[in-house]
Amino acid sequence: MTNSILIKGVALDERCQDVLIVDNVIEKIGDSIVFEAHKVIDGSGKTLIPGFVNMHTHAAMTLMRGIGEDMHLKEWLYKKIWPIEKKLDDELVYWGTKLAALEMIKSGTTCFNDQYWNLDAAVKASAEMGIRSVQPFVILDLGDKSKWSKIKEECYSAWERSKLWGPRNRFAIGIHSPYSVSEEMLVWGTNFARERGLLVHIHVSETEGENRDSVDLHGVSPTKYLDRVGVLGPDIIAAHCLWMDDEDIEIFSKRDVKVVHNINSNLKIASGYRFRYNEFRDAGVTVTLGTDGCASSNNLDMIETMKTTALVQKAWREDPTAMPLDELLNLATKNGGLALGINCGEVKEGYLADLSIIDTNSIAFTPNINFKANLVYSANSSCVDTVICDGKVLMEGRRVDGEREILDNVNRLYKKLL
Amino acid sequence: MTNSILIKGVALDERCQDVLIVDNVIEKIGDSIVFEAHKVIDGSGKTLIPGFVNMHTHAAMTLMRGIGEDMHLKEWLYKKIWPIEKKLDDELVYWGTKLAALEMIKSGTTCFNDQYWNLDAAVKASAEMGIRSVQPFVILDLGDKSKWSKIKEECYSAWERSKLWGPRNRFAIGIHSPYSVSEEMLVWGTNFARERGLLVHIHVSETEGENRDSVDLHGVSPTKYLDRVGVLGPDIIAAHCLWMDDEDIEIFSKRDVKVVHNINSNLKIASGYRFRYNEFRDAGVTVTLGTDGCASSNNLDMIETMKTTALVQKAWREDPTAMPLDELLNLATKNGGLALGINCGEVKEGYLADLSIIDTNSIAFTPNINFKANLVYSANSSCVDTVICDGKVLMEGRRVDGEREILDNVNRLYKKLL
Numbered sequence: 001m002t003n004s005i006l007i008k009g010v011a012l013d014e015r016c017q018d019v020l021i022v023d024n025v026i027e028k029i030g031d032s033i034v035f036e037a038h039k040v041i042d043g044s045g046k047t048l049i050p051g052f053v054n055m056h057t058h059a060a061m062t063l064m065r066g067i068g069e070d071m072h073l074k075e076w077l078y079k080k081i082w083p084i085e086k087k088l089d090d091e092l093v094y095w096g097t098k099l100a101a102l103e104m105i106k107s108g109t110t111c112f113n114d115q116y117w118n119l120d121a122a123v124k125a126s127a128e129m130g131i132r133s134v135q136p137f138v139i140l141d142l143g144d145k146s147k148w149s150k151i152k153e154e155c156y157s158a159w160e161r162s163k164l165w166g167p168r169n170r171f172a173i174g175i176h177s178p179y180s181v182s183e184e185m186l187v188w189g190t191n192f193a194r195e196r197g198l199l200v201h202i203h204v205s206e207t208e209g210e211n212r213d214s215v216d217l218h219g220v221s222p223t224k225y226l227d228r229v230g231v232l233g234p235d236i237i238a239a240h241c242l243w244m245d246d247e248d249i250e251i252f253s254k255r256d257v258k259v260v261h262n263i264n265s266n267l268k269i270a271s272g273y274r275f276r277y278n279e280f281r282d283a284g285v286t287v288t289l290g291t292d293g294c295a296s297s298n299n300l301d302m303i304e305t306m307k308t309t310a311l312v313q314k315a316w317r318e319d320p321t322a323m324p325l326d327e328l329l330n331l332a333t334k335n336g337g338l339a340l341g342i343n344c345g346e347v348k349e350g351y352l353a354d355l356s357i358i359d360t361n362s363i364a365f366t367p368n369i370n371f372k373a374n375l376v377y378s379a380n381s382s383c384v385d386t387v388i389c390d391g392k393v394l395m396e397g398r399r400v401d402g403e404r405e406i407l408d409n410v411n412r413l414y415k416k417l418l
Numbered sequence: 419m420t421n422s423i424l425i426k427g428v429a430l431d432e433r434c435q436d437v438l439i440v441d442n443v444i445e446k447i448g449d450s451i452v453f454e455a456h457k458v459i460d461g462s463g464k465t466l467i468p469g470f471v472n473m474h475t476h477a478a479m480t481l482m483r484g485i486g487e488d489m490h491l492k493e494w495l496y497k498k499i500w501p502i503e504k505k506l507d508d509e510l511v512y513w514g515t516k517l518a519a520l521e522m523i524k525s526g527t528t529c530f531n532d533q534y535w536n537l538d539a540a541v542k543a544s545a546e547m548g549i550r551s552v553q554p555f556v557i558l559d560l561g562d563k564s565k566w567s568k569i570k571e572e573c574y575s576a577w578e579r580s581k582l583w584g585p586r587n588r589f590a591i592g593i594h595s596p597y598s599v600s601e602e603m604l605v606w607g608t609n610f611a612r613e614r615g616l617l618v619h620i621h622v623s624e625t626e627g628e629n630r631d632s633v634d635l636h637g638v639s640p641t642k643y644l645d646r647v648g649v650l651g652p653d654i655i656a657a658h659c660l661w662m663d664d665e666d667i668e669i670f671s672k673r674d675v676k677v678v679h680n681i682n683s684n685l686k687i688a689s690g691y692r693f694r695y696n697e698f699r700d701a702g703v704t705v706t707l708g709t710d711g712c713a714s715s716n717n718l719d720m721i722e723t724m725k726t727t728a729l730v731q732k733a734w735r736e737d738p739t740a741m742p743l744d745e746l747l748n749l750a751t752k753n754g755g756l757a758l759g760i761n762c763g764e765v766k767e768g769y770l771a772d773l774s775i776i777d778t779n780s781i782a783f784t785p786n787i788n789f790k791a792n793l794v795y796s797a798n799s800s801c802v803d804t805v806i807c808d809g810k811v812l813m814e815g816r817r818v819d820g821e822r823e824i825l826d827n828v829n830r831l832y833k834k835l836l
Contacts, residue, residue, distance in 0.1 A: 066788035267729035298795035311685035370484035377716035380798035
């Protein structure tokens with residue numbers, strides 16, 4: 001017997017409709033659906049949207065929320081983050097990822113693209129929480145040849161183990177960045193992924209200094225260097241991409257590289273803010289949004305990410321019509337699905353049932369003249385009432401099973417990192 | 419019999435203490451206060467902070483939330499805001515201000531500096547809600563001499579009526595801006611205020627265009643023009659001040675003018691983002707924060723305002739140490755009290771009991787390594803559990819009396835504006 005959910009009379013595309021989910025797919029959308037569903041959800045006073053796709057995060061960094069504030073990047077990395085990361089173990093990453101998944105579910109995110117350590121623990125946590133994820137094995141050698149054989153061996157082994165993962169968690173390759181990974185391993189990792197049809201998640205041109213260093217070392221920008229060594233292609237998810245010239249954007253367009261913009265992190269550590277969204281869009285590049293990890297951006301809230309993204313685009317372009325609401329919402333939903341090659345991010349028949357139900361019976365939606373404007377500019381994530389992922393209800397009336405246990409365990413464990 | 423509240427074991431300055439409120443004042447802060455209070459609040463798992471002071475808003479514009487999105491400023495003003503404002507009446511402003519006060523209470527704001535029409539209706543709403551406010555009579559003549567006698571007459575009459583207002587609502591003069599009010603009325607309004615010890619609330623240098631126009635018309639910047647005609651002084655609350663050169667800042671410093679920064683509104687309508695906080699601070703100018711009205715910034719959330727303020731300061735100054743947390747929190751609390759000459763904005767014995775209690779038993783505060791970082795960068799306003807203003811509990815466990823009635827009335831009435 002397959003699972004089924006009928007959402008009755010929920011606002012969708014400016015009118016109330018019924019939505020039927022069978023198994024993990026949106027089976028039917030219509031004015032009055034008659035079906036004996038296992039579960040019926042009353043959608044009155046609520047609006048249905050696709051679940052958000054958080055395209056760049058380091059999930060278990062929830063453990064380090066607020067650990068290094070108002071600091072310069074190098075001090076932050078050397079004195080705070082790297083010493084702490086040496087203390088990570090499976091138990092910490094498991095509970096840190098559980099907290100991240102909980103936080104994402106409570107703010108309407110149904111899928112995330114991770115990049116962190118202790119992969120098996122992260123996948124176990126994600127799988128138990130019911131959220132969809134792409135989980136990479138991370139390659140980071142800092143130019144040290146002696147690490148290569150161990151990295152390769154571990155990568156093969158992780159790939160083998162990933163065959164036992166459930167359907168919602170997909171294996172990928174994470175290449176930290178062109179500046180922290182040798183050319184040999186960049187190429188090896190990309191080829192490993194291509195031979196198996198996997199995505200590659202990589203940081204590109206996050207800071208101006210990174211670009212300067214690339215020119216010093218390779219004679220060209222990170223993008224041109226990555227293209228020269230054959231890394232770029234439609235399977236590449238490039239995070240940040242803040243410092244891109246016209247030629248770089250043209251290369252991304254030609255290679256169909258996917259881009260993740262992470263504005264809160266970029267602002268907070270002062271990496272930059274002039275993300276060239278219009279130029280990427282006009283070149284046909286798929287642009288998506290991410291929160292980055294909680295060590296740099298402090299939360300995993302995609303509604304807040306949408307708001308800051310649009311505000312900063314309007315301001316730096318000196319154009320209040322920049323980043324209109326329809327485009328903005330697509331970046332946070334549909335484009336994430338496109339970039340990951342997952343059939344999610346839209347409320348349409350045949351799509352995966354990865355959905356959020358927004359409660360509009362609140363101050364933030366009063367008056368409710370413009371739902372999208374209210375969602376992005378007026379509300380915060382406490383407006384997310386119900387979350388369905390892969391056809392299963394993960395949150396209803398803001399209650400998620402096991403929330404208390406997760407907070408208690410993180411509060412017990414994080415002190416090991418200090 | 420005076421009112422008294424004892425808050426037991428609440429986190430304050432990084433340890434748990436008791437706080438006793440008698441009448442409307444913080445009477446005592448100590449480790450273990452024994453007192454037969456009328457009301458005892460359990461502060462365990464919670465942190466006490468001063469209520470926020472929202473230093474620039476147009477409260478009843480909650481009615482226009484989301485009414486004009488992604489539009490150029492002139493189109494927005496001429497096609498949306500001004501035609502709509504002609505339809506305002508006392509009933510609309512009353513319920514719009516009620517909604518604004520409700521929204522502010524629910525996000526931890528206990529005092530706001532307003533500037534809008536239908537003054538008596540706004541004051542009635544604020545007084546009923548129990549929030550503290552400064553409510554100006556607004557002067558706006560668009561250079562039309564024929565309006566002067568009516569404006570003066572109405573101002574005298576409003577001033578007389580204000581003597582019957584309760585203690586929490588203070589009368590002030592609102593002069594819309596140097597570009598929309600004749601020199602004669604600028605001077606008249608300022609003198610009217612000075613003769614009576616009132617504050618003056620004015621928009622200054624919100625856009626680059628305003629500065630250009632001022633140079634064309636007066637030969638100097640808005641600040642230099644206002645100084646030349648004798649308007650500037652310690653009673654002036656100047657909103658925006660985005661386009662200020664070193665001389666302008668020096669003049670503000672010399673005249674002790676108070677400044678309100680409204681980042682979300684500035685970003686959204688693309689007025690600018692390079693607010694010169696460090697320069698104002700170093701010149702000894704009192705800088706405060708505001709949300710602006712909901713027609714431009716969509717909500718009245720001071721936690722969000724703090725977050726965007728800090729992120730944008732760090733980014734445009736290219737310095738992640740810019741706007742440290744302690745300074746940021748002062749801008750949103752203590753500096754507002756200083757600017758308004760109200761003994762609020764600090765949790766100290768002898769100060770007004772205008773307080774918020776934050777629930778830290780949640781995802782946003784897990785782990786709670788750094789409360790201030792979690793409040794600003796991780797949480798949203800749903801973390802505000804209890805709000806006390808003028809010694810009275812306005813919200814407890816996120817419940818405010820009459821919330822449903824306010825939403826229903828706004829939903830019934832806003833259509834009159836469309």
